Amino acid sequence: MSGLRILVPVKRVIDYAVKPRVNRTQTGVDTNVKHSMNPFDELSIEEAVRLRERKTPVQEILAFSAGPAKSADIIRTAMAMGADRGIHVQCNEGEELEPLGVAKLLKKVVEGEKSDLVILGKQSIDDDAAQTGQMLAGLLGWSQATQASKVQIEGDSVTVVREVDGGVETLKAKLPMVITTDLRLNEPRYASLPNIMKAKKKPLEKKTLKDYGLDTAPRLKTVKVTEPPARKGGVKVDDVDGMISKLKELGAL
Amino acid sequence: MATSYRFAASLRRASLTSRAPARFQKLRPASQVRWTGNTSATSEPHQPDNKGTVKGAPAPAKAVKFTSETYPELQRNSKFTNLTQEHVDWFKNLLGSESAVIDGLSKDASADIEPFNSDWMRKYRGHAKLVVKPQSTEEVSKILKYCNENMLAVVPQGGNTGLVGGSVPVFDEIVINLAKMDKIRSFDQVSGILVADAGVILEVADNYLAEKKHIFPLDLGAKGSCQIGGNVATNAGGLRLLRYGSLHGNVLGIEAVLPDGTIVDDLSKLRKNNTGYDIKQLFIGGEGTIGIITAISILCPQRSEAVNVAYFGLESYDKAQEAFREAKKYLGEILSAFEMMDGRSQNLFKKASGKKLPLEEEHPFYCLIETSGSNTDHDSEKLQNFLEHVMESGIVSDGVLAQDQTQIGELWGCREGVPEHLGHWGGVYKYDLSIPISEMYDLVNATRERLTKAGLVGDDESHPAVDVVGYGHMGDANLHLNVPVRRYDKAVEKELEPFVYEWVQKRNGSISAEHGLGIAKKPFIGYSRNGTFLKLMKQIKDLYDPNGIMNPYKYI
Structure with missing residues (x-):
């Protein structure tokens, strides 16, 4: 085998540290805030790069993103962390994709690029759908291992340790396959300045949804987005008796 | 969202810099705390513990040695009146509510009063018997007028997070704590000018401004407990100084009360006001020696997205x-x-x-x-x-x-995280200095050489000092010289002082860039200010505070 062709899809999301606010028209959240790479996708890129560093034969790491023009920044970050090249499918406003649309798109990319391993985040922290990886594996008819906390590859055999309720589960499967990443998999590196500069010279291909000829029309309609009700302030009681009578008053006792 | 596990890291930053309030410690048997020994160094952000190191929980206020014992040369000035029950009753009558007066004269209130008597550094402790917490400028005015007429010495106190002992009494001065004056008075969205009481906590002010997409032009480690009035009175520096400049420029106006009860109402909202002496500047960095700041108006820049x-x-x-x-x-x-x-x-x-x-x-x-x-x-x-x-x-x-x-x-x-972790080996001597930027790091090398020559620095237990390191706000030519040590050691102190101050003086630097003078640096003021300057300062002090009741025994 000449080495793995790894595809790592990455998504530009509202920075995890930013508190999202619902917009005035209640159709979504205010997006005029700091964005960065979906944290789970950072783990995916890091794992792909580490596979290469661990001397697993890796022919290529391809970073892929579908999103607005600024998603290109996220692909550059991925390339600064170690991806070799990137593809950016530019989606204009109104062309937002649902997990199934993304999975279909990724299937096309996998076929076009002859990828044999897809490492993607288990979910994006904006929509929290956690469906894309599974759908992609289904569409491709490949093996899948979700929520990976450890990945080992020997020849065409892949061992993945995944976290499940109450312990871990170890899976073994043959390539090609789809792996989704979880938080304990690794600790992503910083993009170093020399690598950020090198990343500028790495190839980044621009495409549009039309190039793939897919029906990605949304099947869901967002009716309304609202903030959770504000937490009511507590009251201070003077003593234990006061607390008990208060609890009784509230019907908790 | 299941992301909180990994991302707790960034939350750490917030907790790393906020100091735990020292007030609610369980009291333990008294032992003498002598962490930074007889030097004027600080151990911020660590509070010394019972054993005099910075490893354990901060020492209880009761364990702090009295300033009057540490500095036997300081004598109570006999011109000040001793507090009597009559005085206490007057204050109770004025302030009314129970919580506004902590009376340690007529009953034993030491547990309540000690936190106001001892400082954050666990180095200074006074003998105050009375703490008053006025709620309005008028109350402050009446209090000061009464104290001035009756020759009762006072100490103005904000969040009591100072590092040089300026905010606590030495003998029986009355503590005037501004915590109850905590209202934000106004904010102008267009000009960005905030007017607020002196007792507003810095973080509260900054959060309030964040909602309005503005920022307080000052940020520092103690922001969770320090008060903006105290920040102005000590001209605090901090992390945002390079960008937004010092409080001397950002504070547009103040409201202050002079010892005779006069209310100086200069809550100007003007950026330009060339009409004679700019008296408010005397209160900024004056450390409460000529009056009490009760409110400030400050120019707040737009928050950067x-x-x-x-x-x-x-x-x-x-x-x-x-x-x-x-x-x-x-x-x-x-x-x-x-x-x-x-x-x-x-x-x-x-x-x-x-x-x-x-x-x-x-x-x-x-x-x-x-x-x-x-x-x-x-x-x-x-x-x-x-x-x-x-x-x-x-x-x-x-x-x-x-x-x-x-x-x-x-x-x-x-x-x-550097200041916090340097305490890992037991303790740290810290100096906060301004030095011309080209020579800034030379001091670290010179100090290290000096301690190395004396055989005091090394990797094993036999050497008291771990290393000599430097870091700081390069943009402001402000160096933090730090000597992390394994234990308190007189030999180290002898090598450090007055060497460090003499070195700084030769380069026309400042012995206190951000921390102020208080009582800790009182003996060293001569290294940064000459006789003429000291005389001018004394004249100002005597003019506004002829009876000398304001924060006595401190740098002036």
Whole structure:
């Protein structure tokens, strides 16, 4: 085998540290805030790069993103962390994709690029759908291992340790396959300045949804987005008796 | 969202810098705390514990040695009246509510009063028997007038987070605590001018401004407990000084009460006001020696939406200076912080914290720069150009750029975590100095040489000092000279003082860049201010406070 062709899809999301606010028209959240790479996708890129560093034969790491023009920044970050090249499918406003649309798109990319391993985040922290990886594996008819906390590859055999309720589960499967990443998999590196500069010279291909000829029309309609009700302030009681009578008053006792 | 586990890291930054309030400790048997010994060094952000080290929980207020014992040369001035029941009744009558007066005269209220008597550094403790907490400027005025007429000495007190003992009494001065004056009076969205009571906590003010997309032009470690009135009275510096300048420029007006009860109402909202002497400046940094600030009006800039942070490794201090020059050239108005850490401080940080440093290889110096601006794309482009330039011209050896908010927090952690982790070995002597930027790091080398020659620095237990390190606000030529030590040692102290101060004096530096003078640096004021200056200060003091009741026994 000449080495793995790894595809790592990455998504530009509202920075995890930013508190999202619902917009005035209640159709979504205010997006005029700091964005960065979906944290789970950072783990995916890091794992792909580490596979290469661990001397697993890796022919290529391809970073892929579908999103607005600024998603290109996220692909550059991925390339600064170690991806070799990137593809950016530019989606204009109104062309937002649902997990199934993304999975279909990724299937096309996998076929076009002859990828044999897809490492993607288990979910994006904006929509929290956690469906894309599974759908992609289904569409491709490949093996899948979700929520990976450890990945080992020997020849065409892949061992993945995944976290499940109450312990871990170890899976073994043959390539090609789809792996989704979880938080304990690794600790992503910083993009170093020399690598950020090198990343500028790495190839980044621009495409549009039309190039793939897919029906990605949304099947869901967002009716309304609202903030959770504000937490009511507590009251201070003077003593234990006061607390008990208060609890009784509230019907908790 | 299941992301909280990994991302707790960035939250750490917040907790790392906020000091735990010292008030609610369980009282333990008294023992003498003598952490920084007889030096004027501080151990911030650590509070010394019972054993005099900084490893355990902060020592209870009762364990702090009385200032009058540490400084036997200080004598209570007999011109001041002793507090009587009549006085206490007068205050109770004026302030009414129970919680506004802590009376230690007619009953034993030591548990309640000690937190007001002892300072954050656990080095100073007074004998005050009365704490009053006025709620309005008028009350402050009546209190001071009464004290002035009856020759009762007073100490104004804010959040009591000072590092030089300026906010606590020495003998039986009455503590006037401003915690109850905590209202924000007004904010003008257009001009960005905030008017607030002196007792508003810095973090509360900043959060209030954040809602309105503005920022308080001051940020420091104690922001969770310090009060803005105290910040102004001590002219606090902190992390945002490079960008927004000192309080002397940002404070547009103050409301203060003079010892005779006169209310000086100068809550100006004007940026320009050339009408004679700018008297308010005397209160900024005056450390409560001529009057009590009861409210301030301050100019608050727009909060920056776009923040970027980069962290570099450099091969020498000269390169760090070069990088600073280039940063000013390339980043101009968006440069908001330029911090320098030597390799030794980063190594000790790594050892003590167990964290990985952002760069793989070791470098003799590190810098952290932060940019804040209004336009992300615009800022990124500027920053990219700067980074490319300093990399290609070999000014920096290596570096990283934060890609998200978490990484911004982690990179800042490498700077802000230094003071905390240097205490790992037992304690640390800290000096806060202003030195011309070209010679700033020479002091660290000179001090290290001196301690090495004396055989006091080494890797094993037989040496008291672990190392001599330097870091600080390079943009403000403000160096923090730190000597992390394994134990309290007179020999180390003898090598440090007055050597450090003499060294600074020779270069026309300042012996106190941010921390003030209080009582800790009273003996050393001569190193930074000459006789003429001291005379002028004394004249001002005598003019506004002829009876000398305001914060006596301190630097003036």
